[in-house]
Amino acid sequence: MRKIAESTVRRLSLYLRFLEEFEEQGIETVSSEALAARGGTTSAQVRKDLSFFGSFGKRGLGYSVQELVQKLRGILGLGRTYRVAMIGAGKIGSALVQYRGFKQRGFEIVAIFDTDAAKVGRGWNGLTVQDARELESALRDQRVDIAVIVTPADSAQNVADRCVALGIKAVLNFAPVQLTVPDDVVVKTVNLALELETLSYALTNR
Amino acid sequence: MRKIAESTVRRLSLYLRFLEEFEEQGIETVSSEALAARGGTTSAQVRKDLSFFGSFGKRGLGYSVQELVQKLRGILGLGRTYRVAMIGAGKIGSALVQYRGFKQRGFEIVAIFDTDAAKVGRGWNGLTVQDARELESALRDQRVDIAVIVTPADSAQNVADRCVALGIKAVLNFAPVQLTVPDDVVVKTVNLALELETLSYALTNR
DNA sequence: GGGCTTTTGTGAAATCTTTCACAAATGTAG
DNA sequence: CTACATTTGTGAAAGATTTCACAAAAGCCC
Secondary structure, eight states: OOOOOHHHHHHHHHHHHHHHHHHHTTOOEEOHHHHHHHHTSOHHHHHHHHHTTOOOEETTTEEEHHHHHHHHHHHTTOSSOEEEEEEOOSHHHHHHHHOHHHHHTTEEEEEEEESOTTTTTOEETTEEEEEGGGHHHHHTTSOOOEEEEOSOHHHHHHHHHHHHHTTOOEEEEOSSSOOOOOTTSEEEEOOHHHHHHHHHHHHHOO | OOOOOHHHHHHHHHHHHHHHHHHHTTOOEEOHHHHHHHHTSOHHHHHHHHHTTOOOEETTTEEEHHHHHHHHHHHHTOSSOEEEEEEOOSHHHHHHHHOHHHHHTTEEEEEEEESOTTTTTOEETTEEEEEGGGHHHHHTTSOOOEEEEOSOHHHHHHHHHHHHHTTOOEEEEOSSSOOOOOTTSEEEEOOHHHHHHHHHHHHHOO
8 A cells, every 4th residue: 555644644533533523413424624624624635635545525515424434444444453451550551541532442451561569460440460571471372462651761662672572563652762663563652751842842932 | 933843843852862861871972873873863864953953063073962952952942941730630630740751851830720529629749739610810820831731522622712811822732632722822732542543554554 | 407506536736844965174193 | 284084064856745726526406
């Protein structure tokens, strides 16, 4: 498949959210103009984004909300569930585990790890926190699609390496470090410091 | 000042992190090549990014780590402290409050709000959680530079509107919604669902 | 069915970002 | 002091993304 820009994928994901809203409100049809208005972009952008994957609209009418929801779910790979391992049972991990949208969208947390002896063995939303040293033995014969790394900065790369060795191909990283992984592994890093500094830059340069 | 791309600002923020690492290690001088290697980019990119703001290096030698750290702090507006109000005292808010990098980089949380009567009045890291209905009276004569919105999705826009009315010009939003604000207010949204879906897209289309 | 209105899908143009490539500095070694 | 090795700073080229603009499709009304 032709390379699609990350910005495009992010917008598709946004469109999907809006379309789900529309669906709940009982709206059956939407124009690229309406979708763009909801998402702060332009109708041409919406049409171009969709056009990379096919043509889903009816000229003169717009898009069937229901149909477009289906198509976008397919494009984004949301037609299945993903098994997620969370490594790190601190505050952020705990917030994530409770986040409903996670399960709602098909991301199921199947294991939680931590190095802290005080946490290991405790129950957490129906799961037992396991010792991080047992990552390999615990995950060897469990399929895990995505690792969420919520460890302190200094252990994140080590954890990432071990996940890669286990064959995990996708990592969501909340540790404030730049992870190095092979080309066939995809990493998304959420870095709070970066966001704050973008704000501080914007506040300064006006 | 000429418009600088967001991607450039994010990289500058990354460079700063790496330079601080180098500084700790006692490294005094760094080339664009070395900085690029650490950050997964190219030396030309590093030089171009910096060139928007001046020329900080010595040909044949590279950059003084210490000097470049100073310059980048200045460019990113990190030479001061920012007063932050946190609206929402749930799990994510709690994780953020404890995040050290926050204070370390000059972002000081000066107030926390929630609507939940069970939380209001409780102490939180040296601060008392205030009733969100009192946002206006509490912040009227406190300077607040940045609002962090950590409320449920359905109240986020309302909170944002009230922050804007209070004259706040920067918002960091963790609610999974697209906020609408006037042009002179800058919003960064951290949307977990979006990150997950980018991963799922990447896993699907390989 | 013909004319009118709406809205898509998409090449082409415009704009933005990254990469290239090289002259100009700067230090070093002999 | 000259030749040499580095490495910056930056126009120009290449590449990527967004916007424009319009023909083509589809429904609607008379």
